[in-house]
Amino acid sequence: xxxNLLIPALGVFVGLLLFSCIKDTDFDxxxxxxxxxxxxxxxxxxxxxxxxxxxxxxxxxxxxxxxxTEIRFLDDTEIQESLLRADFLFRFNNTIPxxxxxxxxxxxEEGEETYATATVVPAGTMTNPSxxxxxxxxxxxxxxxxxxxxxxxxxxxxxxxADASLEGNLNLQSKTTYYLEIKxxx
Amino acid sequence: xxxxxxxxxxxxxxxxxxQNKQVLYGLEEVPQALLTNPGGKMPAGQKAHFGIPLxxxxxxxxxxxxxxxxDIFGESTVDINTRIQEKIFEMSEKDFFTATQQxxxxxxxxxxxxxxxxxxxxxxxxxxxxxFPRDLAILAWEGNADYIGYRxxxxxxxxxxxxxxxxxxxxNKKIGKRxxxxxxxxxxxxxxxxxxxxxxxxxxxxxxDENSENIYEHNIEGADFLLRTSGLTNSPTSSEVVGRAFLGxxxxxxxxxxxxxxVTDRITASASVxxxxxxxxxxxxxxxxxxxxxxxxxxxxxFPPLNAGEGTFPYYDxxxxxxxxxxxxxxxxSGYTEMRPLKLNAGATYSFGKFVGGQECDCLHKGQIERTxxxxxxxxxxxxPKGPQMAGTFFYYRRLWDFLSAKATYTVDSYSFSNxxxxxxxxxxxxxxxxxxxxxxxxxxxxxxKSVSLQLGFNIKIDEE
Numbered sequence: 001x002x003x004n005l006l007i008p009a010l011g012v013f014v015g016l017l018l019f020s021c022i023k024d025t026d027f028d029x030x031x032x033x034x035x036x037x038x039x040x041x042x043x044x045x046x047x048x049x050x051x052x053x054x055x056x057x058x059x060x061x062x063x064x065x066x067x068x069t070e071i072r073f074l075d076d077t078e079i080q081e082s083l084l085r086a087d088f089l090f091r092f093n094n095t096i097p098x099x100x101x102x103x104x105x106x107x108x109e110e111g112e113e114t115y116a117t118a119t120v121v122p123a124g125t126m127t128n129p130s131x132x133x134x135x136x137x138x139x140x141x142x143x144x145x146x147x148x149x150x151x152x153x154x155x156x157x158x159x160x161x162a163d164a165s166l167e168g169n170l171n172l173q174s175k176t177t178y179y180l181e182i183k184x185x186x
Numbered sequence: 187x188x189x190x191x192x193x194x195x196x197x198x199x200x201x202x203x204x205q206n207k208q209v210l211y212g213l214e215e216v217p218q219a220l221l222t223n224p225g226g227k228m229p230a231g232q233k234a235h236f237g238i239p240l241x242x243x244x245x246x247x248x249x250x251x252x253x254x255x256x257d258i259f260g261e262s263t264v265d266i267n268t269r270i271q272e273k274i275f276e277m278s279e280k281d282f283f284t285a286t287q288q289x290x291x292x293x294x295x296x297x298x299x300x301x302x303x304x305x306x307x308x309x310x311x312x313x314x315x316x317x318f319p320r321d322l323a324i325l326a327w328e329g330n331a332d333y334i335g336y337r338x339x340x341x342x343x344x345x346x347x348x349x350x351x352x353x354x355x356x357x358n359k360k361i362g363k364r365x366x367x368x369x370x371x372x373x374x375x376x377x378x379x380x381x382x383x384x385x386x387x388x389x390x391x392x393x394x395d396e397n398s399e400n401i402y403e404h405n406i407e408g409a410d411f412l413l414r415t416s417g418l419t420n421s422p423t424s425s426e427v428v429g430r431a432f433l434g435x436x437x438x439x440x441x442x443x444x445x446x447x448x449v450t451d452r453i454t455a456s457a458s459v460x461x462x463x464x465x466x467x468x469x470x471x472x473x474x475x476x477x478x479x480x481x482x483x484x485x486x487x488x489f490p491p492l493n494a495g496e497g498t499f500p501y502y503d504x505x506x507x508x509x510x511x512x513x514x515x516x517x518x519x520s521g522y523t524e525m526r527p528l529k530l531n532a533g534a535t536y537s538f539g540k541f542v543g544g545q546e547c548d549c550l551h552k553g554q555i556e557r558t559x560x561x562x563x564x565x566x567x568x569x570x571p572k573g574p575q576m577a578g579t580f581f582y583y584r585r586l587w588d589f590l591s592a593k594a595t596y597t598v599d600s601y602s603f604s605n606x607x608x609x610x611x612x613x614x615x616x617x618x619x620x621x622x623x624x625x626x627x628x629x630x631x632x633x634x635x636k637s638v639s640l641q642l643g644f645n646i647k648i649d650e651e
Contacts, residue, residue, distance in 0.1 A: 025259045025633045029266040037329030040391060042484030045400040052489060065489040070502035091401065155487060175401040177331060
């Protein structure tokens with residue numbers, strides 16, 4: 001008689017397991033989970049003195065300064081998939097009495113230009129620096145793919161004329177706002 | 187299918203809880219109650235017990251203090267991302283996810299001629315806890331754009347995971363008329379262990395001032411991260427894992443202590459402290475420590491005069507090198523000592539109702555008086571990396587028949603204020619089956635449970651003739 005109770009006891013326990021369940025849930029929603037971080041990140045900066053535009057050894061003007069840096073993460077697969085939009089902000093301060101043409105070229109690993117932009121910085125003086133409004137370049141839509149095809153940026157600074165007596169500095173600060181959308185992709 | 191779902195919840199989703207066995211504590215009929223209090227009162231007539239190997243105690247426990255599966259995955263018109271976002275901000279860095287699993291391999295006990303009840307055995311334990319790194323979750327979810335000047339606390343990262351085997355042997359004796367006391371010695375054999383606690387550091391993006399090199403300054407300040415691992419340095423073969431389980435791993439020692447005091451015939455007080463001990467990790471140890479401060483302000487271009495074909499500076503590599511120099515990651519292979527999570531139990535019981543067996547003095551059993559009903563309070567606490575987690579339980583116990591007793595509990599803990607548990611012991615003479623489960627109100631829909639705990643087991647006991 002007593003032993004028969006093992007069955008009901010086990011029955012209660014198994015029943016607890018069987019009648020326990022997960023209800024009113026939809027795990028397919030996991031596919032819709034999307035992270036949309038907006039990341040603010042410094043980009044490049046420089047502070048070029050006027051005398052760099054004149055080579056005292058050869059006594060000639062250097063009318064173009066060029067430099068290159070890798071931005072290695074830009075063409076990562078994750079960034080290529082996730083980047084929706086990138087806002088570049090360039091802030092200049094010019095105390096050199098010359099107007100500058102500044103070019104930004106984004107170059108792919110294969111050496112091809114994938115994206116480019118340019119701006120002009122008005123002339124300034126030591127006492128009255130030229131601080132043009134922030135130059136903002138918004139990259140979105142199809143252009144994002146061009147941007148993320150690059151892994152380095154070439155910056156060139158053109159000065160119309162220079163001599164040994166030229167004074168002042170050209171200063172650049174810059175940052176990028178990356179709008180990302182990270183989700184499961186097929 | 188539903189069973190599979192249950193185990194999915196118990197093992198998979200719920201990163202696990204506090205090991206509270208509130209239903210089992212004080213349930214004298216079950217030999218495994220001795221593992222929650224080595225000084226528990228032993229049924230007077232019990233001469234010996236044997237656990238059925240691998241089936242004598244199966245314990246799973248999972249929980250998340252701040253969130254349930256339903257909170258995120260429930261059917262709703264609200265977008266899942268909105269719900270995740272709300273939860274991230276609602277939860278605090280003290281919220282946690284835990285999982286514990288225990289499987290008894292061997293269990294035995296016997297009463298010696300000196301009236302000492304000896305018990306011992308071997309069980310395997312998996313224990314995991316991770317606190318919710320709220321600031322990092324916000325950073326990942328929203329980015330830093332809306333948080334310029336906000337100091338993200340990187341020290342909120344805190345997690346431990348352990349897989350080990352425990353060999354234990356204990357003694358339990360009734361000392362005098364009212365007091366029962368016991369101790370249990372434990373040897374831990376760690377199969378693997380990983381922990382990262384007591385981390386420090388902040389990350390902040392600040393707007394630069396007029397002296398700044400660039401528009402922002404991205405600062406990592408006072409970073410001090412330590413991840414300790416043992417048993418993970420290589421991919422161990424299965425025979426190695428088995429070897430570590432059988433005392434071939436990193437060893438440790440520990441102690442359980444407990445006592446029960448019968449204040450009056452009706453009132454009983456008990457307390458136990460479990461896992462006072464440590465594991466000494468000195469084999470297969472690999473730890474990683476990153477310390478330092480770093481400020482990122484972008485890449486400074488120098489415009490070096492270059493001849494044709496000459497390359498400029500490797501600015502990006504220099505940046506990475508600088509980061510590695512300022513916040514170096516050291517690999518440490520020296521041993522370390524890991525404290526076991528200490529657990530405290532305490533209980534007070536008031537017994538009432540009829541006497542078991544219908545007589546006031548069960549003279550055969552040396553004067554021990556058992557009543558059929560009891561109510562009481564229990565306290566439980568486990569020491570975790572960010573401080574103790576506590577639970578309070580009210581219980582009602584009833585011996586329904588000689589062969590069936592049951593205990594119902596109501597527990598308030600880190601997870602909820604509505605945790606109702608039940609347990610039952612089926613005593614068929616030589617054969618004892620028990621189960622205990624908490625949060626049973628949630629079994630109707632486990633998705634809404636923030637924690638689930640389950641123990642069951644089969645034992646054989648031999649009573650004095």
